[in-house]
Amino acid sequence: MSIHVTIEPSILYFGTPVVLLSTENPDGSFNLAPMSSAWALGKTIVLGIGRAGQTARNLAERPDLVINLPAAYQWEAVERLAPLTGRDPVPASKPDGCRFEPDKFGAAGLHAAPSDGVRPPRVVECPLQFEARAVSVRADASGSFVIAEAVVSKVHADPRLVVPGTNHVDPGAWSPLIYTFRHYFGLGPELGHSYRSETRPEQRGSVVGMGQEAAETALVVEERAAGPVHVGLGDQADDHDVVADPRSVVRQADQVR
Numbered sequence: 001m002s003i004h005v006t007i008e009p010s011i012l013y014f015g016t017p018v019v020l021l022s023t024e025n026p027d028g029s030f031n032l033a034p035m036s037s038a039w040a041l042g043k044t045i046v047l048g049i050g051r052a053g054q055t056a057r058n059l060a061e062r063p064d065l066v067i068n069l070p071a072a073y074q075w076e077a078v079e080r081l082a083p084l085t086g087r088d089p090v091p092a093s094k095p096d097g098c099r100f101e102p103d104k105f106g107a108a109g110l111h112a113a114p115s116d117g118v119r120p121p122r123v124v125e126c127p128l129q130f131e132a133r134a135v136s137v138r139a140d141a142s143g144s145f146v147i148a149e150a151v152v153s154k155v156h157a158d159p160r161l162v163v164p165g166t167n168h169v170d171p172g173a174w175s176p177l178i179y180t181f182r183h184y185f186g187l188g189p190e191l192g193h194s195y196r197s198e199t200r201p202e203q204r205g206s207v208v209g210m211g212q213e214a215a216e217t218a219l220v221v222e223e224r225a226a227g228p229v230h231v232g233l234g235d236q237a238d239d240h241d242v243v244a245d246p247r248s249v250v251r252q253a254d255q256v257r
């Protein structure tokens with residue numbers, strides 16, 4: 001017999017990673033918005049975006065974007081963006097306290113770096129940055145959201161997250177920020193791995209954690225001699241992993257400012 005109770009929660013955000021979407025505004029400036037309805041299908045990231053916001057409008061007209069992934073310790077910068085919209089005037093459907101902010105990067109204390117193949121900039125401080133293009137932006141069934149499918153063309157990674165000599169993100173070093181029922185969490189210790197893992201401890205060598213202490217140095221990426229690594233995207237695998245061809249590893253310094 002079940003001991004569960006039935007409840008009617010106001011939201012069903014059960015815990016997904018936070019991304020910061022940078023998109024281009026009509027006047028050529030750039031918007032930055034936190035989203036947690038994001039998940040990967042191969043090289044495509046599926047995004048659920050409120051229809052009334054500036055991000056949805058931008059993507060419908062200018063489909064380039066960068067999907068920036070903040071680390072867990074960066075939750076306060078994310079929360080500084082939470083009450084802001086790039087839309088002026090603020091739509092009535094936005095929650096109380098929401099205000100227009102034309103400079104979201106500045107408001108969050110984050111910095112923009114040029115992307116290689118898309119117009120919106122990357123967020124320097126985010127350890128992972130996916131350049132992408134929305135190939136489909138359509139209304140969801142409720143009419144309140146749009147569902148965007150964004151195909152990733154280039155991945156920029158903090159070198160400390162990359163298993164040396166490979167295109168693999170080290171899951172022991174990467175610490176995503178998880179948004180669950182409107183609260184921020186990081187991950188706990190690793191419990192195990194898929195039988196398809198290509199980054200088992202014996203395969204990834206020394207593990208450098210991306211916790212607060214590592215973050216102190218990771219934050220100012222532009223001060224490092226070596227910039228983020230470009231991780232090549234390989235042929236599509238038959239599950240949700242983005243598996244890159246190890247032969248296509250390209251390590252080069254980014255032009256970041």
Ligand SMILES: Cc1cc2nc3c(=O)[nH]c(=O)nc-3n(C[C@H](O)[C@H](O)[C@H](O)COP(=O)(O)O)c2cc1C
Pocket residue numbers: 018031032033034035036037038048049050051052053054055056078079081082083084085086087098179
């Ligand atoms: C951690 C976090 C996660 C969020 N996730 C989403 C989301 O998945 N989809 C969405 O439409 N809004 C989400 N929001 C709310 C948007 O960030 C908010 O509506 C913002 O005003 C959008 O900015 P824009 O109008 O400039 O696009 C989230 C906010 C926070 C702080």
